[in-house]
Amino acid sequence: MTPTDRTATPAAQPTEVGPGRRRQGEIYQAGTVGRLPVVPTSFEELERRARRASSTKGWAYVAGGAGEGRTMRNNRAAFDRWAIVPRMAHGGATRDLSVDVAGTRLSSPLLLAPVGAGQLIDADCDLHVARAAAATGVPYVFTNQGGTPMEECAAEMGSTPHWMQLYWSTDEGLVDSLIQRAEASGAAALVVTLDTTTLGWRPQDLTLGSLPFAKGLGIGQYTSDPRFREIVADRIRAAKASGATSDVKITPGAVRALLAMTRNHPGSFWKNLRHPVPRASVETFLDIYSNPGLSWDHIATLRDRTSLPVVLKGILHPDDARTALELGVDAIVVSNHGGRQVDSSIASLDALIAIRDAIGPDPTVLLDSGIRTGADVFMALAHGADACLLGRPYMYGLAVGGQRGVEEVVANIVAELDLTMALTGATDVKDVPRDMVVPNPSR
Known part of the structure; x- marks a missing residue:
């Protein structure tokens, strides 16, 4: 290369404004006239305000975890053990946040996770979240333990896709009925939750003697x-x-x-x-909602029971991931149920790393549990997740600001992901280099 070559003016680059800068602009512009966001952009402050806005029983159910809460802490500690390494002068002015997951096109690598008994936070929780999902274009996984029938929630989704969660009942006729209704409602995938064949030991709820389903909530x-x-x-x-x-x-x-x-x-x-x-x-x-004897033999019947893509949620061990893929499922969700089932369980991020190393780059893998920010989503993508499920943060947004609160939480996380990519040189969520994250030297 000649000196002239090195000093030549670079070709003009596209300067499309992404969701990060748009969201920043909305907040700052509103701030000039004294209007603040409905929900705080700091997760710590969001959590504080949500606790104040929630009933004691509602907060215990949504925010509580299994046992002494070690799994919840493990989820966060796993993210803290890694650090992002931004690259400079990369020339990437635009980013592609879209991705195809189990046949569903996502505008960003984010879905809203199923959260049961949300009526403890808001009587119309499921409808508010469905409307917020439609407004933000983020797919919503309807909970099997919701207060509103799936058909009513589906009517609120517009063109935004929804998936349907399935808890495997002891009554096989009920399993078939729920699957058929999911198909008829237009669900784009069936998400079978594996890790709640019985409720975990949840001291916050037990201390209050509070089980929402026993009062007809979430059924x-x-x-x-x-x-x-x-x-x-x-x-x-x-x-x-x-x-x-x-x-x-x-x-x-x-x-x-x-x-x-x-x-x-x-x-x-x-x-x-x-x-x-x-x-x-x-x-x-209470007698039949979940099957304590759920086995891989049950899962193997799904191909004859539905034409929907099948996603298995609750995988933490590489051997279980291999078995799931051998059965032909379309995707797995690495999840410890937000730390709500087994105390001292492996962190979902740690499990993701082990599972991706074991099964290779091709199978579709989502991460659930511990996601709080856009930087967390970036970290998960670098470690091999194709997309992430968001749980407690959007429920906290609901507690603070209703439907608008959910919309702002989602917008904030997508915005931070976009800005993190812009500042690190990552241009495509489908190919975030793993060497952009390293063991955190301060840990």
Whole structure:
């Protein structure tokens, strides 16, 4: 190269404004006239405000973890063990945040994770989140343990894709019914949660004696399901035929629980109060909602039961990842359920690294648990995730600012991801170099 070559004017580069600069501009422009964001951009402050805005039981359920909370801390510590190494003068003026995951086109490598019993935070949680997902263009994984039927949430999604979570019931007819409804609702994938065949030990809820499902919260997918209603009707008929009577001692607490079940059940409160269906629905749900005997043999039946892409959520061991892929699933989600199931479990990020090394670059792998910021998403992408699921942060946004709060949390995370890519030289979320993250020398 001649001296003249080295001093030649570089070719003009495109200067498209990405979501990071757009979001910054919105916030700063509003700030000039005294308008602040609905939710704080700092996760720590968001968490503080969400706690103040939530009921004691709501906060315990959404923010709490298993045991002493070690898994939740492990999730965050895993991110802290790594550091990003920005590259300079890279010339990358634009970035591509889009990616295809299990047949779904994502505008950014982010989906909203399924969060059950969100009614503890907002009575219309599922609808608010569906509308926020549609407004931001981020796919939403409908929870199987929601308060609003999937069909109603799907109607709010517009052209934005949704996936449907499945908890594998002990009643195979109910499994089929839920799958069929997911297909009919337009779901783009079926997400089978593997790690909640029974509830983990959750001291925050246990100390309060608080299980939302026992009061009819978070069972809307079931009370709207024809097979589930059939099972409830059979239960009521069997009880009448046997002459069985209630063995529940009448106390003020029992009366309050019955009123809560009645209020939370679909239909007229006064009509529900005169019938055994609300209580029978709760009892039936608690008996059959999840299958403690779930095995790979169950998973192997899915190819004959649905045409939807199948995603398995809750994988933490490389051998389980291999087995899942051998069964032909379309994607796996590396997740420890946000630290809510097993105390002292491996961090999801650590599991992602081991799993990606074991299965190679081709299979589709998503990361769930511990994602708080756009920089976290970047870190996960560098370690081999194709996309990430966001959980608690958007629920905190809901607690603070309703639908708008969810929208702002999502916008902030996508903006920070975009800016992190701009400042490091990464131009495509599908190819964030692994050498952009190194062991954190300060740890």
